[in-house]
Amino acid sequence: MPHPSGRLRTFALSVFATLSFGGMAQADGPPFDLPVDCLNGVCDIVHYVDHDAGPEIRDFACGTTTYDGHRGTDFSVPDEATMLEGISVRAIAGGTVAALREGVEDIDSGRLDKGNLEGIECGNGILIDHDDGWQSQYCHLRRGSIALKKGDRVSRGQLIAEIGMSGQATFPHLHFNLRKDDQLVDPFSGSAMGASNQGDCSVDNAVLWSSSARAQLTYNDITLYGHGFSMARPNASDLKRGYGKEPELPNTAPGLYFWAYLIGANDGDVIRMSLQTPTGKGGHRDFVIDLPNDQGPRAKWFFINMDRPGDVWPAGMYHGEVTFTRGGKAPRQIGKSDLTIR
Structure with missing residues (x-):
């Protein structure tokens, strides 16, 4: 299986270069409320x-x-x-x-x-x-x-x-x-x-x-930006659009891919991708991050896949799991997903 990886890139953002600013208004100050409505599982x-x-x-x-x-x-x-x-x-x-x-x-x-x-x-x-x-x-x-x-x-x-x-x-x-x-x-x-x-x-x-x-803030040392199942090899652009998160696939699907997109990868981190079939078959693959500081965000995506065993897939529930290990600490599960094949 190939070792795929992709990158997100954002950059330091400039102030509105073409706009002029007026004087300061007397209004309100710290402590400040959050600028988003979407934490607790959405953001x-x-x-x-x-x-x-x-x-x-x-x-x-x-x-x-x-x-x-x-x-x-x-x-x-x-x-x-x-x-x-x-x-x-x-x-x-x-x-x-x-x-x-x-x-x-x-x-x-x-x-x-x-x-x-x-x-x-x-x-x-x-x-x-x-x-x-x-x-x-x-x-x-x-x-x-x-x-x-x-x-x-x-x-x-x-x-x-x-x-x-x-x-x-x-x-x-x-x-x-x-x-x-x-x-x-x-x-x-x-x-x-x-x-x-x-x-x-x-x-x-x-x-x-x-x-x-x-009360809504939790520090993340790494972020699982997205994960899920797809019937074909995913790519970074599709994942960012929201594709590849199928809850159910037909038993004639040509392939089975479990993928994860992470932001905050660090040198030496280990990302384990695991996939289990309803018949008890499956396995895992470890991806060890070798990423020097290249003055950019540390975002990568990974997948583990299986070929269809014959004309159809066994019916039932398939399980995918993402486990993260950093700096000799105990591994921890950071994501899981289930897929039904009928």
Whole structure:
């Protein structure tokens, strides 16, 4: 069986280069509410702010759920199909819309020439001024979802847009930036980008978030972005669109593939893909990550497959499981899926 792997790439996002910002409005400030409505199983934080000043990477908890130079927090949704359902983006506090952009197409930027995105890396976005020099920025919003204009007042928790994939984004997510007096601040550490040291690391940090926001936050050292069964070999583009998550297949399906797409892979990590048939047959394969820090996100996809044993598959329930091991710690299951073949 081949050893497939794929990559998601996002990039450090620029402020709206072509827009000018007005003065700060007296409005509202920390602690802030979450900018998304979709945690607890629908959304995941897949990248935090990078606090390492050099070529290595370090998030607020001294983990590697970030990439080199990443300037914000990425809230992802599982695929484009979920995005099209309409996932709310909300103002983290009251304030005034200082700038916005609308009209950028939602498309995987990996399929575009980089020159097509110059000056619009943030895609459709909103910049809001809050109290005491605080600003929040919301990027990659879904085209047509922004129902605001520059100068509008917004209240804490107000619906301002939907998560999209516009600008320099290769999967549906919200890229969220927070600034104080024009300096980027990590809402988890409460410090400027690069100012958090290793002595401050804790997965419990969430110092600028409200109590209701903190109750919804769980630190992920690796994210299972998606997993499922398909009858043909999947590819990264299809997986990000939401294909390959079949709950049921016919017994004449030509093949059987169990796949997983992970974000946050680290050197030495072991990903075990297991597949079990209703007759007790099956097996597993271990994928050992050999991934130097290449100044980009660490996203990969894997699969294990079986050939049809004869004219038809045995009827019943098929089980797939994803197990993750890092740094000599005990393996842990991070995903499972069942498939019925009739």
